[in-house]
Structures are given as C-alpha cells and as structure tokens.
Amino acid sequence: MSATDAGNMPAMTYREAMREALREALAADDRVFIMGEDVADYGGPYAVTKGLHEEFGRDRVRNTPLSEAGFVGAGIGAALGGLRPIVEIMTVNFSLLALDQLVNTAATLHHMSGGQFNVPLVVRITTGAGRQLAAQHSHSLEGWFAHVPGLKVIAPATPEDARWMLPTALADPNPVIIFEHSVLYNESGPVGPATGPIDITKAAIRRAGTELTIVASAGMVPKALAAAEQVAKAGVSAEVIDLRSLRPLDVSTLTQSVQRTNRALVLDEGWRTGGLNAEVAATLAESCFWSLDAPIVRLAGSEVPIPYAKHLEDAAIPQVDDIVAAAINLVRPEQ
Amino acid sequence: MNSESPDAPTEQQVQHRLLADMIRIRVFEERCAELYGETKIRGFLHLYIGEEAVAAGVMRCLGDTDSVLATYREHGHALMRGVSAESIMCEMFGKSSGCSGGRGGSMHLFDKDCNFFGGNAIVAAHLPLAVGLGLANQTLDRSDAVVVCFFGEGAMAEGEFHEALNLAALWKVPVLFCCENNLYAMGTSLESSESQTDLALKAASYAIPAWSVDGMDVLEVHRATTKAVAAIRAGGGPMFIEFQTYRFRPHSMFDPDLYRDDAEIEQWKQRDPITTLEAQLLGDQLITKEVVEEMWQAARAETEAAVEAADAAPIEPVDTLLRHVTLDNEVGS
Numbered sequence: 001m002s003a004t005d006a007g008n009m010p011a012m013t014y015r016e017a018m019r020e021a022l023r024e025a026l027a028a029d030d031r032v033f034i035m036g037e038d039v040a041d042y043g044g045p046y047a048v049t050k051g052l053h054e055e056f057g058r059d060r061v062r063n064t065p066l067s068e069a070g071f072v073g074a075g076i077g078a079a080l081g082g083l084r085p086i087v088e089i090m091t092v093n094f095s096l097l098a099l100d101q102l103v104n105t106a107a108t109l110h111h112m113s114g115g116q117f118n119v120p121l122v123v124r125i126t127t128g129a130g131r132q133l134a135a136q137h138s139h140s141l142e143g144w145f146a147h148v149p150g151l152k153v154i155a156p157a158t159p160e161d162a163r164w165m166l167p168t169a170l171a172d173p174n175p176v177i178i179f180e181h182s183v184l185y186n187e188s189g190p191v192g193p194a195t196g197p198i199d200i201t202k203a204a205i206r207r208a209g210t211e212l213t214i215v216a217s218a219g220m221v222p223k224a225l226a227a228a229e230q231v232a233k234a235g236v237s238a239e240v241i242d243l244r245s246l247r248p249l250d251v252s253t254l255t256q257s258v259q260r261t262n263r264a265l266v267l268d269e270g271w272r273t274g275g276l277n278a279e280v281a282a283t284l285a286e287s288c289f290w291s292l293d294a295p296i297v298r299l300a301g302s303e304v305p306i307p308y309a310k311h312l313e314d315a316a317i318p319q320v321d322d323i324v325a326a327a328i329n330l331v332r333p334e335q
Numbered sequence: 336m337n338s339e340s341p342d343a344p345t346e347q348q349v350q351h352r353l354l355a356d357m358i359r360i361r362v363f364e365e366r367c368a369e370l371y372g373e374t375k376i377r378g379f380l381h382l383y384i385g386e387e388a389v390a391a392g393v394m395r396c397l398g399d400t401d402s403v404l405a406t407y408r409e410h411g412h413a414l415m416r417g418v419s420a421e422s423i424m425c426e427m428f429g430k431s432s433g434c435s436g437g438r439g440g441s442m443h444l445f446d447k448d449c450n451f452f453g454g455n456a457i458v459a460a461h462l463p464l465a466v467g468l469g470l471a472n473q474t475l476d477r478s479d480a481v482v483v484c485f486f487g488e489g490a491m492a493e494g495e496f497h498e499a500l501n502l503a504a505l506w507k508v509p510v511l512f513c514c515e516n517n518l519y520a521m522g523t524s525l526e527s528s529e530s531q532t533d534l535a536l537k538a539a540s541y542a543i544p545a546w547s548v549d550g551m552d553v554l555e556v557h558r559a560t561t562k563a564v565a566a567i568r569a570g571g572g573p574m575f576i577e578f579q580t581y582r583f584r585p586h587s588m589f590d591p592d593l594y595r596d597d598a599e600i601e602q603w604k605q606r607d608p609i610t611t612l613e614a615q616l617l618g619d620q621l622i623t624k625e626v627v628e629e630m631w632q633a634a635r636a637e638t639e640a641a642v643e644a645a646d647a648a649p650i651e652p653v654d655t656l657l658r659h660v661t662l663d664n665e666v667g668s
Contacts, residue, residue, distance in 0.1 A: 033474075059474070065505070070463045070498025077467020080452065081402075082475055085467075100495070104457045105464065113445035113453065114436025115659040149660045173662040 009190035017159035017191050018048050018124075018180065021166035022086065026056045029084060032170065035062040035071055036088030036124075045090045046126060046185050068097035072123065076106050076175075079121040084170055092127040092141045092179070106175040107150030121175045122166070127155075128181040128219045128269055129317050135305035138313070140269040142179045142218070143276030146246040153247040154200045155179040157221035159189040161198060161244060168197040176200070179246070181219035181269075203250035205257065209239035211331045212263035215254065215280055217243040220267040220318065227323035236331045238265075246276060254280065255287040262293040263330050269317050272300035294333075299326050347621055349395070353553045354616065355630045356391035357609045360411040362634035363420055366642065367410065367427065367441075371588050375646075376427045378440045381408040385583035388608035389515050390415045392556025393483060393578075396564045400450070400480040402468050406515075407442035407456040408582075412485060418446040424641035431651035432644075438659060458520075459486060459493035462512070466499050469508030469573070479568045482510045488577075489520025491537060492528050500541040500575070507572035511563055512538065514577045515550065521586045522594040538575035550578030551606045583607075 012020070025032045034049060040063045043050030053061035064071040068089060075087040089095045095102070102123065110118045129138035146153045152174055156162045162180070169176040206221060207228050216224035221242045228238040239257055243249065258264045264284050268277035277300045284296055299318045306316055344352070364384050370376045383390065386408075394415035397403070405412040413423055418434050426433025427441050435445050435454070443454040452468070455461035465484035472480045490496050491514065503510050514534055518525050531537045538545035544566075548559040556578060563574045581603040585592040592600075616622040 031475075065498075065501060067498035067502060069460075069495050070466070070502050073460065073463020073495065073499070074467035074470060074502055077464035077469075078471045078474075079467070080464065081468040081471025083467075083471045100457060100460055101463065105455075105460055109453075110662060111659045112435060112439045112443040113447070113659075114433070114438050115662075116435075116445050116447040117452070118662045152661065 009192050011188045012159050012163070012191040013185065014159045014162045014187050015046065015048055015185040017163035018166070019050070019052070021163050022049065022052060023055070025086065025166060025170055026052065026060055031082065031084045032086065033060040033062060033083065034086045034088065035064050035075065037064055037066055037090055039063060039088055044088065046182065049088070068094055069101055072098035072101040073105065075121050075123070076101060076119050079119045080117060084120060086122045086124060086170070089123060089125045091137050092125050093136050093139055095125050102145070102151070102175070102177070103148055107148050110174070111150060118173045119175045120173050122169045122178065123175065124178045124180060126182050127179045128183060129306045129313055130183040130219065132308055132310055132313055134308040138306035140301065142246055143270050145177050146276055150175070151247060152176040152200065153179065154245050155181070155218040155243065157181070157184065157218055157242050157244070159187065159191045160195060163191045164195045164198040165200050168200045171197065172200070179218055183219050187222065201245045201248055201250060203244050203253040204242045205239060205253070206242045207238070207240040209237040209261065211237045211261055212265055212327060213239045213241060213257040213261045214265045214267060214323065214327065215241050215243065216267045217246060219269055223318065223320050223323060224267055226320045227327060230320070230324045231327045234328055236328055238327055249280065249283065251283055251287065254284060258284050258288040259291045262291055264288070264296045265326055265330055266296060266298045267318055267323065268298070268300040270301050271303055272298060273303060275300055294330055297326055297330050299323060349557065350554065350612070350616060351622060351626070353391050353395060353557060354609070354612050356395065356415060357387040357553060358630045359634045359637065360387045360390065360414055361609060362631065363414060363638045364410055366638045370642065376441065379407070380441050380588045381586065382584040383408050383411040383582065385603065385607065386515060386517060386550065386580045387411055388553035388556050389513070389550045389578045389580055392553045393513055393560045395557055396560040397481065397483060400477065402450040402452060402480065402482045404452045404461045404465050404482070405454060405485045406487060407454065409444055409454050410441070413444040413446065413451060416446070416451045417449040418444060418451055420637050420641040421644045424645040425648050428645040428648065429650065430645060430648035432648045436659070437651045459490035459495040462486060462490065462495055462499035463502070465510050466502045466506070466508055469503065469510040470506060472509055478509065478570065480509065481564055481567050483513060484510060485513045485515060487520060488514055488516040488518070488525055488534060489523070489528065491534060500538060500543060503573040504541045504543050509567045510573045511567055512573065512575040514575065515580055516577050517580050517582045519586070519594065522590070524594070534577045535575065543573050543575050545575035547577040547579060550580030551608045551611065553608050553612055
C-alpha cells in the first residue's frame with residue numbers, strides 16, 4: 001500500500017485488529033469456534049477475545065481447563081470432525097505442553113494417513129519478550145515449529161496483517177500456527193477495512209532500500225524499521241523485509257532483495273544457536289553467495305533464559321541500537 | 336444398530352458372527368507374524384493375539400456414522416471396522432495400495448471411508464482427538480454418532496488421558512473410552528505403573544460412568560458395549576469400560592518377553608476367547624464343528640488372498656515422497 005492509502009485507513013491496535021478478524025470469522029461460519037484458557041469471561045490473557053463470548057455464546061467462545069495437550073488435541077479432533085477451531089495458547093512456553101499434539105499429530109496425520117485426513121486447525125500463540133515476564137513466559141520458540149513439515153507458521157507483525165492473515169489461515173486445509181508477539185498488541189496502525197485475506201506464504205518488503213537487507217519477523221519488525229530510519233540519517237539505505245511466513249520461508253522475496261542490496265542482516269528475537277536466523281542466513285548464503293559484498297550478519301537473542309530485570313531483559317534480545325550499529329558496521333565497516 | 340429392531344440378528348447369529356470375527360483377526364495376525372519372519376513386514380509389529388474379544392465385541396455394536404480411534408496394536412480393530420484385509424496387508428508390505436499409501440505401516444492404519452482414525456502410536460495422544468471428534472458430533476447435530484477410543488492401560492499414566500477424560504466429562508461429549516487392560520505397558524506391569532490399579536475407579540473420579548468387564552469373554556464385551564453405546568446415543572455423555580484382557584504374544588516382534596512367567600501366560604491361554612466360545616457353543620449345541628471349520632477356512636482364504644495381493648501390489652514411486660505433507664503441495668504436484 002502507498003503512504004497515501006495508509007493515511008486514509010482507520011487506525012486500529014493489533015489487539016483490536018485480531019479481535020475484529022476473530023469476530024468476522026465467528027460471524028461468517030458456524031463451524032468456527034474459539035477455545036482456550038480464559039478466552040470467555042476473562043477476555044483472554046491479552047484481552048484479544050474480550051467480549052466475543054457475549055456476542056457468540058460460550059459454546060463458540062469456549063473456556064478450557066488448564067490442559068494444553070488436551071484442548072489442542074481436542075482442536076485437532078474437532079477439525080477432523082468438520083469444525084474450524086481456533087485454539088488459543090496463552091504463551092509459547094505453555095505451547096510446549098501441547099508440542100506432542102502439534103508435532104506428533106497435527107503435523108503428521110495427513111501424511112500418515114496417505115492423504116486421507118487433514119487438519120484445518122488454527123492455533124494462536126503469544127510469543128516474545130519485553131514485558132518483564134521472565135524465563136517461563138517470554139521466549140520466542142516459533143523457530144522450533146517452523147522446523148516441522150506439515151505445519152504452516154505465520155507471524156503477523158502489523159495490525160493490518162493481524163486483521164487479514166487470520167481468514168487465510170482459517171481457509172487453509174492444514175494446521176496453521178499464528179504467532180502474536182506480546183509487545184505488538186498495543187501497537188496501532190492502519191487497517192484496510194476491505195483489504196481482504198492476505199497470502200500467508202509471502203514475505204513483505206516494509207521499507208525499500210539499496211545497501212542492505214534487514215530480515216525481521218514479529219516483534220523485530222518495528223525495531224528493524226526504527227533502525228532503518230536511524231541509519232538513513234547516517235546515509236545508509238536499508239531495506240526491511242518482514243518474513244510474515246516462517247514456514248514456508250518466502251525464499252524468492254529474500255533472495256531477490258539481497259541480490260539487489262548485496263548485504264544481509266538477519267534479526268531474530270529467538271536464540272542464535274539452531275534458530276530460524278540460522279536457517280535464513282544459510283538459505284541466503286546458498287542463494288546469494290555470488291552477490292554478497294560482505295558476510296551475512298546475524299543478530300539474535302543471547303544464549304540465556306530471558307531474565308526478569310528490565311535492563312537484563314533488554315540486553316538479552318536485539319534492540320534498535322544494536323541493529324543500527326550492526327547495519328552501519330555491515331555497510332560502512334571503515335566508520 | 337438397535338437390538339430391538341425387528342430385523343435385529345438373533346442371539347445365536349450374534350454369537351456366530353463374533354466367533355467368526357475373532358477367528359478372522361487371529362488367522363490374519365498369525366500370518367503377519369510369519370510374514371515378519373520372512374521380512375515381508377518390517378518396522379514394529381504389535382500383535383493383538385489373545386485380545387480379539389475386545390475389538391470384535393465392541394465393534395459389532397457400532398454403526399457406519401460412528402468413529403473409531405485405536406492404538407498401534409490395531410490390526411484387529413481395522414479389520415473389524417471394515418478396512419479390507421488386503422489394504423491392511425498392502426500397508427504392512429509398504430505398498431501404495433495400502434490403506435495409508437505405504438506411509439503408515441502396521442502402527443498407522445487409517446481409513447476415512449470407515450471413519451477409522453488410526454493407528455496412533457503416541458500412547459494416549461489420540462484420547463484428546465476423540466474428545467474433539469465428539470465435540471464436532473455434538474456441535475454438528477450428529478448427536479447419535481458415538482466416538483469409540485481404544486487405548487491400553489499404559490495410557491492411563493499419561494497426562495493426556497487425564498486431560499481428555501476431564502474435558503469429555505465437562506463437555507459431555509459422546510465418547511466411549513475403551514481401556515484394553517492387558518496388564519503390561521510394554522514390559523511394565525500394572526502394579527508398577529499405576530498407584531490405583533482399579534482402573535474403573537480411577538476413570539470414575541472424572542464423574543464418568545465406568546466399569547470393568549471380562550475382556551476374554553466376547554459375549555460379555557458385546558453385552559456391556561451394547562448398553563454403553565445405547566446410553567451414549569441417548570445423550571448420556573462419555574463412558575469408560577475397562578476390558579480385562581491379555582496378549583499371548585510379546586509386546587512386539589523385538590520383545591524377548593523377559594518380564595512375564597510362562598506359567599502366567601499359559602494360565603491366560605486357558606481362557607483363550609476363541610477356544611472358550613467355540614467350546615461353549617459346541618457344548619450347548621449352538622454351532623456345529625463344520626460351521627466352525629468353515630469359519631477358519633474362510634479366514635485363511637481371506638488372509639491368503641490379502642498376502643497374494645500385497646505381494647503383487649506396486650510400490651509407491653519415490654518421486655511421490657513429498658506428497659501428503661500439506662494438502663496444497665499435493666494439489667500442486
């Protein structure tokens with residue numbers, strides 16, 4: 001969209017955009033229902049589903065007990081039985097209690113059954129650090145899920161994507177996991193009321209540039225954009241790519257960008273070792289080696305459980321200043 | 336399958352059918368064991384021999400719209416559900432005409448047309464799926480359709496068992512939980528894996544009607560399940576039956592069976608569900624030796640035809656390797 005179009009669109013928070021997407025889905029299709037911990041009266045741990053149970057009733061905005069494996073498995077069963085469940089898991093750390101269901105069942109049933117069964121399930125999971133919630137509520141484990149064939153993994157980073165990726169995810173015949181970074185919920189941005197379902201397999205170029213490509217996803221996207229703005233003042237032109245789809249990766253958009261800019265800085269709030277950043281960097285090394293003017297640089301989470309104290313938490317994940325320094329060092333190493 | 340309907344089978348017909356069912360499973364699986372020795376079947380092979388009364392007795396209470404989920408010891412359940420012996424054998428031979436296209440093998444038999452949802456090899460992981468299928472039936476006004484979920488007693492130590500029973504009871508979903516208690520979770524005895532060995536009592540703590548049945552007596556299995564299924568269809572919510580049974584063979588073909596006394600195995604073999612029912616029916620003159628022999632012959636013929644077909648079936652071409660990973664990539668390829 002152009003800046004002018006964006007200016008005419010109503011602004012909405014990421015939270016409101018997601019709620020609007022859920023409301024539309026519930027209204028459009030009786031088979032759709034939401035389930036998860038405290039999604040009804042409490043309104044969802046991040047208030048995303050607030051008020052929806054009053055509108056659609058408790059069968060369709062269904063509270064569950066604290067049973068991640070149980071209700072994710074029930075979501076898989078409900079999907080097999082003809083419903084279109086949207087399962088909410090409070091935070092990615094808790095999703096590990098349902099890892100068995102997601103990896104051993106949701107991702108395998110289609111293959112194991114020789115293509116007879118498929119699992120049209122949407123799972124929404126909050127991810128990321130930045131709220132001082134320490135090591136059991138703050139990690140970014142989406143790269144683990146992106147490792148698994150049979151799953152689709154997306155991470156809307158803007159209110160517009162939060163609003164319009166959900167309908168595509170719901171229409172998909174496969175299990176789709178949506179990662180929502182917790183610091184994005186209060187972010188406001190333009191949301192086109194008639195944008196329509198967005199292709200969930202494509203990355204988006206959020207800012208065009210010529211000297212390096214900054215690859216980001218989820219909570220790293222606003223930071224990458226802020227850093228690009230700053231380095232522009234230092235005369236460095238950075239392109240910012242929002243991955244959006246973590247599985248499959250949009251290799252073509254990434255490759256074309258880096259072949260133009262000749263440099264890549266890969267951001268990841270998750271850990272560096274074995275992280276999604278490593279997959280992106282390796283992919284770019286394979287596809288862009290002869291176009292590169294400098295080694296690919298990765299800026300990722302420190303190898304530590306996320307600490308509580310604000311200054312330590314900030315230090316554990318890439319910040320705007322870190323991105324600025326890495327970008328300038330990559331393009332103007334002499335400075 | 337309302338037993339009160341005018342065209343309902345007579346008691347004797349039911350008895351004959353159940354005997355033939357168990358024989359069918361037994362013959363099929365004894366042949367599987369041989370084929371494993373011949374390396375025609377590979378991977379894990381878990382035989383159900385000794386436990387046939389449970390699958391036969393339960394499955395004869397179900398109708399087409401019901402759904403079944405089973406474990407990795409599921410050849411008998413698949414056969415009873417209507418999956419053909421040929422497509423099961425082809426699957427175990429790894430052939431493309433197998434019921435899972437050669438992707439599943441012995442542990443992952445699936446058949447959509449039979450509402451047979453596997454063939455699940457993560458112990459207890461399919462119990463939450465049963466709850467979800469029940470929820471779908473409830474929501475989509477298929478309230479007379481029952482979901483039947485088989486699992487071993489080993490599953491009752493898993494968290495997913497407890498989560499699933501709790502959800503099932505809270506949501507009153509039409510699910511029959513069928514615990515096949517063969518006393519050993521692989522090599523671990525019931526006493527060493529369960530603090531409460533009264534499994535029905537354990538299940539009942541979720542406010543679910545639960546009871547135990549002699550799983551070596553197919554008529555008893557059939558009677559109990561008929562009652563449970565009727566109650567669930569009538570809106571009674573989930574129920575749990577423990578079938579006390581025993582596997583005569585080791586856990587899998589790799590198991591040297593070091594954890595059980597021969598005497599114990601022999602004792603249970605005295606209660607073989609097939610020979611017991613045969614003797615009972617012959618003694619009461621409710622069947623003739625000729626009819627029994629015909630049942631064995633028919634089962635052998637079916638199994639041999641399946642083996643021949645599996646031998647002759649083509650393998651899946653390697654260039655289809657990436658099929659069935661996500662639904663869209665096969666549409667495109």
